[in-house]
Amino acid sequence: MTGQEKDFFTKELSRRKVLKIAGTAALAGMxxxxxxxRLWAGEKKPNIIFILTxxxxxxxFSCMGHPVVKTPNLDxxxxxxxxxxxxxxxxxxxxxxxxSFLTGQYAHTHGVVTNHTMWNDRNxxxxxxxxxxxxxxAFIGKWHMPGDRxxxxxxxxxxxxxxxxxxxxxxxxxxxxxxxxETPRPGKYITNDLTDYALRFIEKKRKNxxxxxxxxxxxxxxxxxxxxxxxLYAGQDxxxxxxxxxxxxxxxxxxxxxxPMPMNMLYRNYLRVVASVDEQVGRLLASLERTGELNxxxxxxxxxxxxxxxxxxxYDKRNAYEESMRxxxxxxxPKLVRQTGRRDQMVLNIDLAPTLLDIIGAEIPAFMQGRSxxxxxxxxxxxxxxxxxxxHFPVFPIPIPGITAVRTKDFKxxxxxxxxxxxxxxxxxxxxxxxxxxxxxxxGKEALPGLQKRLEQLKEETRYQFxxxx
Amino acid sequence: MEKKPVFQRxxxxxxxxxxxxxxxxxxxxxSRWWEPPILQAFFIHLSALGxxxxxxxxxxxxxxxxxxxxxxxxxxxxVCLVTPxxxxxxxxxxxxxxxxxxxxxxxxxxxxxxxxxxxxLLCMGISEIWCRIIYRRRTGDRFVKIMDxxxxxxxxxxxxMAFLLLYNGGHSFYYLYMDLYSRIFLSPGGMQ
Numbered sequence: 001m002t003g004q005e006k007d008f009f010t011k012e013l014s015r016r017k018v019l020k021i022a023g024t025a026a027l028a029g030m031x032x033x034x035x036x037x038r039l040w041a042g043e044k045k046p047n048i049i050f051i052l053t054x055x056x057x058x059x060x061f062s063c064m065g066h067p068v069v070k071t072p073n074l075d076x077x078x079x080x081x082x083x084x085x086x087x088x089x090x091x092x093x094x095x096x097x098x099x100s101f102l103t104g105q106y107a108h109t110h111g112v113v114t115n116h117t118m119w120n121d122r123n124x125x126x127x128x129x130x131x132x133x134x135x136x137x138a139f140i141g142k143w144h145m146p147g148d149r150x151x152x153x154x155x156x157x158x159x160x161x162x163x164x165x166x167x168x169x170x171x172x173x174x175x176x177x178x179x180x181x182e183t184p185r186p187g188k189y190i191t192n193d194l195t196d197y198a199l200r201f202i203e204k205k206r207k208n209x210x211x212x213x214x215x216x217x218x219x220x221x222x223x224x225x226x227x228x229x230x231x232l233y234a235g236q237d238x239x240x241x242x243x244x245x246x247x248x249x250x251x252x253x254x255x256x257x258x259x260p261m262p263m264n265m266l267y268r269n270y271l272r273v274v275a276s277v278d279e280q281v282g283r284l285l286a287s288l289e290r291t292g293e294l295n296x297x298x299x300x301x302x303x304x305x306x307x308x309x310x311x312x313x314x315y316d317k318r319n320a321y322e323e324s325m326r327x328x329x330x331x332x333x334p335k336l337v338r339q340t341g342r343r344d345q346m347v348l349n350i351d352l353a354p355t356l357l358d359i360i361g362a363e364i365p366a367f368m369q370g371r372s373x374x375x376x377x378x379x380x381x382x383x384x385x386x387x388x389x390x391x392h393f394p395v396f397p398i399p400i401p402g403i404t405a406v407r408t409k410d411f412k413x414x415x416x417x418x419x420x421x422x423x424x425x426x427x428x429x430x431x432x433x434x435x436x437x438x439x440x441x442x443x444g445k446e447a448l449p450g451l452q453k454r455l456e457q458l459k460e461e462t463r464y465q466f467x468x469x470x
Numbered sequence: 471m472e473k474k475p476v477f478q479r480x481x482x483x484x485x486x487x488x489x490x491x492x493x494x495x496x497x498x499x500x501s502r503w504w505e506p507p508i509l510q511a512f513f514i515h516l517s518a519l520g521x522x523x524x525x526x527x528x529x530x531x532x533x534x535x536x537x538x539x540x541x542x543x544x545x546x547x548x549v550c551l552v553t554p555x556x557x558x559x560x561x562x563x564x565x566x567x568x569x570x571x572x573x574x575x576x577x578x579x580x581x582x583x584x585x586x587x588x589x590x591l592l593c594m595g596i597s598e599i600w601c602r603i604i605y606r607r608r609t610g611d612r613f614v615k616i617m618d619x620x621x622x623x624x625x626x627x628x629x630x631m632a633f634l635l636l637y638n639g640g641h642s643f644y645y646l647y648m649d650l651y652s653r654i655f656l657s658p659g660g661m662q
Contacts, residue, residue, distance in 0.1 A: 116648075116656055146652070166645055243502045245511070247518040251498060253564060255582050258644060313502055396573055396651060397580050399564040418567040468570075 045360050046333065047297040048130065048211040049202070049284065050352070052101065053277055054094060054142060054220035055317065056303030058087070058326040060274050067239045069271045073282035074330070077301050081332030082343050082377050086384075088407065089349045091391055092305040092317040092324045095145045097349055098215070101302070102126060104353030104368030106462050107391060112145055113467045114395040115166075119145040121152070124365065126353035128155030130211045133362045138201045141194045141215030142169060150177060160197050162190075162217070169217040171224035171273075189226045191218045191273075195280040199287050211356075214284075218273045221259050225272035232272045240267060241433075244310020254315040256398050267309050298333040298359055300352065311433070318398065320390050320405040320414045321434055333359070337377050345376050345384025346409065369462055389458035390414075393467045402466060406455040413451035417466070425451070471605070473540035480545050483535035484552040487528035491553050494520030525586055528553040529593035537601040543620050550594040554586035576651060581635040581643050588631035595625025 060066055063075035063083065089097045095115045096107035102125040103110045111120045131137050131154075138158035143150060144167035153159055160178050162169040174190045176183050176197075185193055198214045225232070246262045248254055259266060281301070288294040306324045308314040317324045329347065331337065336359065350370030357364050358372035375382050392403035394417070402417030412434065414424040425439040425448060438444035458464075473479065494517045501513035523531070529550035536549045561583065565574045577583060598621035602614055617625070635643050 116652060165641065166648065242507065242510075245502065245514045245518075247498075247514065251518065251521065253561065256580070258640060260640070313499065394568045396569055396655070397565075397577055399561075399568055401568045420567065 044296065045134070045209045046335070047202070047209045047293055048135070048300075048356055048360070049198075049288075049297055050101075050211075050213050050300045050302070050356070051281060051284075052098070052141075052213070052215045053218055053301075053303050054216060055305060055307045056219050056274065056277070056328055057306050057323065058085075058303070058328045060219075060271065061328060064328070068233055068236055069274050071274065071278040073278045073285055074301060074328075076285065077281070077299055077332045078330040080334070080340060081299070081330055082337045082340065082380070084329040084331070084343045084345070084347050084373070084376075086344055086346045087302070087327050087329035087348070088325045088346065088388065088390070089305050089327055090389065091393075092319070093392070093395065094220075094304055096393075097304040098142075099123070099145060100349045101304070101352050104350050104364075104370040106350060106369055106389070106464070107393070108465050108467065109367075109369060109463070113393040115144075116146055116395065117467070118147045119151055124367070125153065125155065126356055127153065127211065127213060129357055129362055129365070130360065131155030131157075133360055134208055135211045135360075136204075136206055136208045137211045137213075138198075139213045139215070140197050140201065141213075142217050143167060143215070144169075150180075158201060160194070168220060168222075171217065171222055174217070189276075191216055191276050191280050192226065195283055198284060202284070202293070203287060203291060216277060218277050219270055221257075221266075223266060223269035223273050225269060226276050229272045229276055232275055233268055236268075238264060238267050238271070240264070240309060241311050243313060248310045248313065249315045252313065253399050254313075257316040259315065263310055263315075270307075270309075295334050298331065298336075298356070300332075300356075301328065301330045302349070302352070303327040304349075316398075318392055318395070318400050318403075320392065320403050320407075320412065322428075322432070325390055325407075331355075331373070331377060333377070336374065339380055341380060343373075343376050343380050345373075345382065346388060346407070347373050347376070347384065348388055387454050387458065389455070389462055389464065391464065402468075404455060404459065404464070406451055406458060408451070408454070411447055411451055413448065413455060415452075415455065471538070471540045471609075479536055479539035479541040480549055483532045483539065483541070484549045486535065487524050487532045487553045488556060490520050490531075491524035491528065491557060494518075494524060524553055525557045526589050527593055529590040530597040533594045533597040534601055537598070537605075546594065546598075547624070550590050551587065554590045557586055558583050573655060576654065580647065581640050585632065585635050588628050588635065590628070591624045592628030592632050595621055595628055598625070 058064065060069055061071045061074055062069060063078045090100055091097055091107045093115060095112050099110045099112035099119065100107060103123050104126065107113045110123050111117060127137050127139065137156050139153060139156045140160045143161040150161060158179060160176055162174050162176050164170050164174055169190055171190050173186050173188060176185055194214065194216060198212055201212055202210060240263065244263055246264060248263050249259045249261060249266065285294065288297055305317045306326050307317055308321065308323045311323045312321055348370055351373050354364040354368050354370045355373040358374045364372060376384065387406050387408040390405040390407060394402050401421050403414060405412060405414040410427065410429050412426045412428055416423060423439055424437045425444045426434040427438055427443065439448065497513055498517035498521060501510055501517060504510045504513065532549045533546050536546045541549065562574060562577060565577050599616055602616050606612060606614055637643065
């Protein structure tokens with residue numbers, strides 16, 4: 001193996017580098033939790049607002065360089081906080097990812113492995129633990145986890161959600177289940193309606209800090225913008241990837257996803273819906289500013305998974321490609337993020353729960369498989385994880401096999417359950433769009449054993465098990 | 471009407487549409503990566519048109535060819551169903567090894583699988599009408615009805631089923647289908 005071909009498994013570390021890593025890790029270990037706890041010693045704990053959108057890609061923001069969409073309010077959260085540019089979901093699908101955000105666990109641990117598998121009421125959410133820490137809590141928006149009834153969410157004071165279309169909801173006139181009572185919402189646009197309830201919750205006079213989980217239906221398929229945005233970006237070049245085309249959603253197995261419309265029309269409406277989310281986030285920020293709570297509130301913005309718009313000839317998510325598994329993740333909290341700007345560490349959706357608990361100084365339970373991001377909020381140059389496990393379980397009726405993958409900073413190895421789907425290996429340094437599978441090349445054969453070994457290690461560490469039934 | 475040999479009245483009409491499908495699918499998937507973009511766009515649109523014409527509307531072409539070559543109603547029905555069934559088989563093959571045998575069987579009732587079959591029936595029923603009108607004009611044979619029981623039946627069955635599958639953009643049928651799936655395969659005591 002030549003020096004140029006050394007990967008992260010074989011790279012020799014200088015003594016200086018070893019000392020630097022060990023030193024920063026030790027410092028973070030010693031100082032991290034203490035520093036967070038000391039932040040509000042003798043003062044009110046911070047409020048928390050977690051805004052989760054559906055299918056919002058990591059790059060569909062003006063602050064991420066998107067050539068069309070304008071997102072000034074979301075950009076503000078990123079620019080005044082810490083935008084984590086390498087954030088991934090451990091499973092790129094709505095329900096498993098949502099359960100992972102809530103529990104800090106992989107799908108194979110919390111059990112919601114697909115959009116059809118039931119939420120287990122024994123699962124402990126960060127909302128429950130935050131409630132125990134003295135917070136007023138509200139879950140407003142998309143729950144979308146299967147079951148014959150909505151759960152009695154422990155630790156949630158207000159639970160406003162919807163069950164229409166299998167829990168996906170609809171953009172207009174979506175009935176809400178407000179603390180167990182179905183309430184028609186004629187004439188309402190869902191993103192605005194949920195934001196109205198969110199504003200009501202955060203503007204309530206209270207003694208305790210609050211924790212709001214605001215989970216939008218947007219920007220999921222349907223892609224119906226509000227009336228005043230329905231002509232936004234009309235006629236503009238959308239800069240879709242070169243391999244995307246008008247008919248992607250109607251061809252091959254993409255048709256099973258059920259979005260039978262020309263790609264340009266879909267994507268233009270997607271961007272309009274993103275703009276509508278941005279507007280509503282602006283209302284939240286304005287309210288916090290008005291009430292003087294903005295800088296005492298931890299604001300987290302994330303998407304539940306990515307979305308392919310023709311890349312690799314695919315539409316939808318589930319796959320282990322970057323466009324599918326990568327999500328936006330911004331944290332704004334000036335008291336902790338003293339150095340704003342991008343964070344490049346690989347972080348995951350399962351890291352949210354431990355991070356929030358760490359920020360408020362609560363104990364992080366051992367069952368959580370994620371790690372706190374607080375050290376990275378305090379020190380952007382700390383080393384992050386070297387690799388993580390990605391998993392996907394078959395979801396009827398989408399003919400995509402089970403997937404396990406390992407992503408490192410430099411490589412991604414994707415292993416498919418079904419043999420006719422050949423495994424893939426990508427060198428992310430040379431091929432960030434993952435267009436060239438190098439698994440049969442010399443470089444690929446050299447990297448593969450290490451990646452396979454790391455994948456097995458990660459599976460063992462997380463007690464991975466395969467679920468054949470979605 | 472002169473009854474041509476089986477190759478000409480059955481195999482040829484079916485093969486024309488099937489070949490159009492095979493060429494279009496392969497051209498579509500290959501041309502995605504072609505350059506320059508204008509060439510890519512031309513072949514993408516051309517092949518998409520070919521796929522749509524063969525998989526969804528192919529029965530109109532196949533039935534017309536078979537009709538004027540003297541194929542019987544049963545032969546014409548077969549000719550019309552060859553391409554949608556071949557397409558369905560290709561799609562269902564992708565399910566094998568991912569889902570259980572029972573689930574693969576259940577997948578046969580998915581709108582995407584049943585859709586091409588019933589749309590083919592609808593198209594056959596429509597093309598029967600024009601074939602009979604043309605035949606009557608050409609031959610002056612007024613004993614041939616513009617629509618008889620069998621052709622009327624395929625038209626009605628095709629229309630009703632296509633409507634049910636596609637109503638509300640396919641959402642209504644999809645949620646019904648998935649609800650039933652959950653009851654069969656995911657409920658306690660189901661086929662897990």
